[in-house]
Structures are given as structure tokens and as C-alpha cells.
Amino acid sequence: MDQENNLAENNEPENSEIVRRNLRVLEALLFAAKEPLHLKEAIPFLSDGADLEHLAERLTEKYKHAGVNLVKRGDAYAFRTAQDLGFLLRREETERKPLSRAALEIMAIIAYHQPVTRSEIEDVRGVATSKGTLDVLMEAGWVRMRGRRRSPGRPVTYGTTPEFLDQFGLEAITDLPGLNELKGTGLLSANLPPDFTVPAPNDGDLFDNEDPLDADDDGDDLLTELSHDDLDEQY
């Protein structure tokens, strides 16, 4: 507290009728305000020459240990639920939803072909992959970004997580059925071209051509600002 405040206090004892009334008025204004209140907005309601900063300090102190605190937002003040009670204002609702066909397909490709890049997924599927669908799979906890392929554009490589194994009751990723088993169950037809293969999935360590992700790498394309033509020229 600076000298001026001390002076003001000396003139106006801490708990004088006037100071107490100012405190109540400021309290009411802060409570009713639709957005954080600039102290000067309170001036017309307070006694002449009221020490705004001091009043705000006293209120802050008063609510310090309460369920609501007086907090400073920029130059303005507002009452807000105490931080440790923030959970009171959050409710969680879980909704069970079947995975979309696109998401299932992408997840299946990631499972078999991992580590796999987005453009490789697109090669297998023949259609573009929306980032949203990958996000859903990552949100579900079944797919993760493994690293970045050491190739032009350094694309992110995707793979499955231990939760994926859990979800589908697999002991290891290698338990995914191979070509012959898929044929055996009738999921793949018998008449496949001779060069048709099903890869052996691997959800373990990084491959030689993969770099680890930096901690702050959010998986965005590194070269989104360049057109494909630029890429072709560059490499």
C-alpha cells in the first residue's frame, strides 16, 4: 500500500460508515456487472474521493478464502468461482457412438500398415483422409502419432496404442490375422491377384526411417503452405 492510501486511511478510518458502505456498493456492482468491472465505472456510486484500489484490495482480501474470489482481469475486476472449486461448473457426459465406416477403415489400415503416413492411408483407401477422422481415433485413444518419416515433407507416421490392443482383445498387434486367415474366414475372397499381400503389423519401436516427434510437435503438416508443385520442384 502506498503513501496515498495510508493517507486516505488516516483521513477515513478503515471501518468508517463511509468505507463500509463503499465496500458494499462495490461488492454489489461487481456482482451485478455483466462483464469485468473497471473500478472507475464505480465512481458515480461511491463516496467522493473514495480510494478505488484500496476498496478493491479489501474486497479481494475478504473473498480470498471464500467459494468465490475477486479476481483481476486486465484492468477490471470480477467475481469468479474459486479455482479449486472449478469442478462444480463442469459436468461430464459420456455418449456411446459407433465408429464411422471411414474411421474404422482408417484405423484398420493404421493397424496393419503401421507405421503409416496419411498419404499412404489415402493410397490404400483411394480417398482423402480427413484430419477430423484421425482426431477421433486419437481421441478414442486407439491411434497415436509415432514420429515423422524421414522423407520429403517429413510426414507424420501413425500407429496403434496399447489401448487399441485392449479394445479389440489382442495380446499383441501380431495377433491380427494375416492373408491366409482373412481368406479362411471369408473376409477376403479366394481370387486375389498373386501379388496381393497383407503386411505384418508392428506397433513397437521407431523404424530406421522414422524420427521421434518433438515434445511440442502437434502433428501439423510441415509444408502445408507449399503447393504440391512446389514440392515436386523442390525434391
Place this chain on the structure above:
Amino acid sequence: MDQENNLAENNEPENSEIVRRNLRVLEALLFAAKEPLHLKEAIPFLSDGADLEHLAERLTEKYKHAGVNLVKRGDAYAFRTAQDLGFLLRREETERKPLSRAALEIMAIIAYHQPVTRSEIEDVRGVATSKGTLDVLMEAGWVRMRGRRRSPGRPVTYGTTPEFLDQFGLEAITDLPGLNELKGTGLLSANLPPDFTVPAPNDGDLFDNEDPLDADDDGDDLLTELSHDDLDEQY
């Protein structure tokens, strides 16, 4: 405070960590909300077997002299700016159109005579009540259809809402201004001579002679297709 509360206090000292936390939680919930909060809504966030009424009393006491007070509105509680600061904070209503004289009268009749039918309102005012005026009051959220009277034509009964209490700062409908004097004069009875039992307004449960409204009941007169002559003949 009743014995139970005293017991609860004995088990749980007034300022135990648990009680203090309960107070903060209730304070935060009440403070965050705009609408009055039913204490039972706080139960999931309080310690098991917390004494809701006692907590509300303690909070009421705590804010008694502050710029915001904890007030009771029917079955619910809410923080509101202190009434004595009203003249200072007074804002002319800009959003709400002022009520017409007819609407004001009808609102008062409903408040003091509830449950009341449209024809009883008309009897008091000596003039027909337009549906539009009732609609205005219902739209404002102050008046509601309660049910249907078990009498010829099964007329809709009207009453006030919890928002009515909040709007006019009443703890309960029995706090209506001038109510006790009115009871003494018998002016709350529908007919002369006043009955020996003095009716009192009631905004709560249905009366014995009231049926609940069906979910799809829009309050239309059930016999509108019959002329009044028909009605006279019928009854």
C-alpha cells in the same frame, strides 16, 4: 435451530474442515447461478449427510451485511444485491415493456386469489379478460396455468410462479404485501358474504378441486364450441 441441527453440529464442529468446505461449495454454486438454486441440487457436491438448511443459514448470516445477500425464494436460494442499495443501483427497465393497467390488476388478482379461474378474475374486475393479457403475464414468466378446476367446463386455474417471487423479492407467497389486512377484511373470498374460512393465496400444490393439466393441455376453453346459452341449459 432444532435438535437435529444441534446434533449435527455436535458431530461436526461448526468450523471443521468439512463444514467449511461445504460452505465454500454452496457459496460457489449459489454465486455462479443466475437463477435461484434448490439446495438439493448441491447435494452431489457436499459431504454426505450435510445439513443443507444449516449451511444456508450460515451463508445467509455471513452475507447479511454485505452488498449482496443470500435470499430465500420459495424453496430455493439466490444471491441478490442488497435491497437497501436498490435506490442507488436503480436502473430503469429497458428490456421489459411496462405492464398495462389491466395486466397489473390481473397479476395482483392471480397472486392474491390463486388458484383462480379466468371467470373469477372477471368477477373481481367486472370486465372480460383478454387471453392476450394473460399471455403477456405468462410470457413474462410470472403467471402459470396450474390445473383445471373440477367444476362445469373444467376451467383452467391460474397461479404465480417461482419467478414471480424472485421478481418482487418475496420469500414466499404468504409474504405478499398487505396480505394479512386483506385476510381480515374477507376481500380475498370470491363471494359475499365472506366465508368463515379465510382463503389464502397458494402457489404450491394443487387443491382438492383442481386437476393437473395434461402435458398437451394448452389451456384452451374446453367448451368454446358451445355458446353460453348451451352452457346455461347444460348446467
Place this chain on the structure above:
Amino acid sequence: MVQNADQADFMQDVLPKMRGEGIMYVDVKGYEGPLDLLLDLARKQKVDLANISVLALAEQYLSFIDTIRERRIEVAADYLVMAAWLTYLKSRLMVPHEDDTDEPTGEEMAALLQFRLKRLEAMRDCAAKLMGRPQLGREIFSRGDPEAVVTDRKNVWEATYFDLLRAYATQRERQIPAEYAPTQRTVWSLQDAEDILRRLIGEGADWIPLHACLSKYIDLPEERTTALASSFTASLEMVRQGTLELRQTQAFGPLLLRRKRGL
């Protein structure tokens, strides 16, 4: 007619509002029906409603209605009903009460009117008292910036192992380049068939089964259908031309052909 000074003032207040061409209704602006008008008249008596002269009030009301009717202003039905009732009340008040009727006495009727006036006035006072209270949003305020409860929606995704494998298999199969080579088929033209048939039956006069004579010309089984169809059609044409005879001894039996005799 009794017309005190107050009422004269009152007429001055009200009537100008009602002047106008032709007929208009007196659901007079500012009056909420006959009871409201009566209450206003009663207030002009400047006494407590309990001590009001109901007789005087009835006369004031009736004279008011008469006045406006003289001015060819049509009065709304509500007001006329009240006028009729008040006329009756007046007569009951002035004629001595007979004990043996079930009709209400004039005093009872007057008391009822007083009651209704008092009740209406009371309700108006109540409305005023209510509106005079500190109101939410005017003098009392709720939390201006309520902190909304945020609902975190969490999706639990469902998928089965079978869904997963089927999704993989289906799309892998979808991407197998389908090798489509249209099969080149030998088609016998009708002319070819006719030439062949002519050679077959030659000069012989015996019946020859059609399929038997074709088989030596047909190497590939795929060609059998087209050969049969073309040669059958050709044979019919030759029959029409009168160069060939056809015979089938039973349904689905072998088709026999021979050169037409006498040619």
C-alpha cells in the same frame, strides 16, 4: 337527477374523449368496464367506500349513461347490463322490503356492490404495492455474469474386432485393380451358318441331327451356343426357301435335317 359538482367535473374529463362523429362505444379509454367506472364515481364521493351512498352512486352512474346516450354514443353492453342492475337496485332500495320473497333485499344488493368495489380497489392497491417493491432487474440484481456449467461431452467410441477386420478386408479388395478383358467370341453369321449347313447336308438324302453335324466344326465349347443359334436360324430360313426339311420327333429331342427331296 342528482349531479354534484364533482360529477360535473368528471363529465368534463371524460366526455371530450368520447366526442366524435356518429356512434362510438364506451369501452372508454381509461375505463376497464362498468365496475371501474363505478369505482371512479365512488371515489368522487370522497368518502370511504364503506360509507358510500350506494343509492347516490347508482344515480350518478345512470345519469352518466343517460348523458352519453343522449349524445348518441352507443354504450357497450357491459355498461348497460350494469345500468339495468343498478336501476333494479335503486327500486329495491326505495321500495320497502318484503319478507316473503327469495329475492335479495336492496341492502344485500348494495352490500354486494360495495364488496365488489372494495375488492377491486383492494386489488389495485395490491398491484401498486407489488410494483412499488424493489424489483429484480430494477433495484435488485442477480449475478450479471453467471458462470455457466460447462458440459464436457465425452464420446465413447464403439467398434468390434470383426468390424475392424471387415473394414480392412473390404477396402483392400476394393483397391485390387479389376482385370476386365472382354472375351473375344466367334460369332457365326447367318450367312456362314447357311454355307456350312449346305455343305453338311451335301447331296445326301438322310436325316442328320443338327448338333452332330456341327460338332466337327466347333473347337471351343464357348462357341457351341452361337453356332447352334446361328445354324438353327439359318436352317429355318432354308426351310422357308424350300431347300431344307426339318424334323423333331419329340420335345427337346434332336433336331433332324435333310435336303429337300425333289430338288
